[in-house]
Amino acid sequence: MKKILILILLLLNQYFYSQQYIKIMTYNIHDYTPYNPTPDNPTRLDWDNPALKYVINYVKPDILVCQEVRDLASVNQLMNYVLDNNYAVADFVESENMNSVLFYKEDKFISLGNFIHPAETRPFNEFPVVHRTTNDTLIIFSVHLKANSITSDNSENIRRRGVAADSIRKRTSQLPSNKNFIILGDFNTLLGSEPAIQKLIDKSYKGYVLDPLDAIGEWGDNPDYAFTHTMYAENLTVRFDMILISQAVKDPGGIEYVENSYTVVGNDGKHFGKSINYGLNPYQRVLADSLISASDHLPVYAIFKFTGTTNIDELNNRFTFHLNQNYPNPFNSETTISYSISYPSFIKLKVYDLLGNEITTLVDDYKSAGNYQIKFNAEKFSLSSGIYFYKLVAENFSETRVMVYIK
The missing domain is CATH 2.60.40.1930 (Macroglobulin (MG2) domain)
Structure with a gap:
């Protein structure tokens, strides 16, 4: 009887506090490390932490996923100098110098861990989180696919990104069709026609993802896609950083993507081939200058509605x-x-x-x-x-x- 009463109270709480709006941001912070000494300055601080702090405080994400975090000392520096005290960090498992890390508002979420999946060149991370109020579970996959070469042909790098996408789809295809998940991070994709992108959006079998912007196209060096570009902050020409959503997140009920909430921070769509601080007034330049100082990538965020429609049996087991x-x-x-x-x-x-x-x-x-x-x-x-x-x-x-x- 006591068990049933407590379960009823949980369901009532879920009803009265449904439809929680959550902001999720992905941000490649470019080989973030505590110290990067040089012969001339052996104790030089690597990154402009105040600028990074300004950007994150500007967005105020409930969940922040960072790529290119070097090690545990880097995580600690982010916690101590960049993030406020409301954030906790999901389990950190160091796999290489380009690690993904998930930070979350502890009063809103419970982290269920950090699962590393091997893939071509770099592994990808699986971060399941549970919303404390609605009990909805969201799986967040963070990726950092093979980077490009500036001076040589990228056909091999494109091939490797495609192989990595196969590994990602192998995992997502194992999930139930109604499972809420998103794939975010630095895809390093020069064009939307790349095999990596096409494999991820392939609807012929389950586990595919959708682009909330509906802007899969030849975005590299193309002003028609300027509104999607995230790279480079000082010369916007390509879309590397994205948040892609599962069909379950697109569909009503459970966890829902909020239409038109997808945002490339600092990109007004008018700076193709230019630095994002070009021609801005002093007020606008504060954010733009901070973005340039913090990383060569622009962060991306989207808003999701957690509606609290978790299956009762699942809620009972979780409790x-x-x-x-x-x-x-x-x-x-x-x-x-x-x-x-x-x-x-x-x-x-x-x-x-x-x-x-x-x-x-x-x-x-x-x-x-x-x-x-x-x-x-x-x-x-x-x-x-x-x-x-x-x-x-x-x-x-x-x-x-x-x-x-x-x-």
Whole structure:
């Protein structure tokens, strides 16, 4: 009875606080690193943090996804010098010097982790988040496809972007057709006819995405597409940075893209082949100058409406059982796995390798309602460095998370 009453209260809360408008921004901040010393200035601060802070405060995103973040020290610098205290950061898993990082307003969202998927040249990230009020779940894929060469032929780079798109579609095609997801980031695409773009928008099988601007075309060096261009801030000529949406996000109900909200920050559509601060009045130049100082890319944002139409069974499961991300992650030797249950249940918690082979059973017992923690020590099982999974099963609920072991 108590469980039913609490569930009713959750649903009432969802009803009264439905239709939350959320601003999501993607921003390539160009190899952001705490310090980039030179022989002449060994302690030189790499980026103009005040300019970056100005841009982000101007937009005020609820979720910010950054590409080209060098390492954990860079994440900490962003948290300490650029973002305000309302932001939290999703699990950071360093894969290379061009990492994607998701920051979110902690009072609005719960992060469900950061899952790294291998792809040609650079991996892509999967960031699932849950809206605290509506309980809607959105999967955000952050990509940074193979860059171009300024001085040579780019046919090989175009091919590699296409191969990476195959990996992305392999993952998105595994999602249910009604799953809300978006793909955002730096696509490095010179033209809309590139294989990478065409594969992502291919509607012949599920997992495709749509362009909210409906502007897939030959945008490179084309003034007709000037309103889409994000690169370079000092010479706008091409569309690299985008937010693409799934059919479920396009359709009414659940999470919805708000029409005409897609914005390339600082691009008024009148600066093709020019610097974005060219010919502006002093008031307009503050933002434009900050954008130029902060990065060579322009950020893109869009607004989404969270309507709170989560399936009741999904809401019930999410409320009654929850598996947290292990900490620390990545870990050396030992990590802590925590979970919570809201009523007495029989619980199983197991660890698997990348091939699905069971390594150990951590819990196989009847548990009272409460919060639990358990240690997992990889050395006890002589494990190699790599990716492992842990899975919680209770009644009709199951949840799996990824952990990374580094010797």
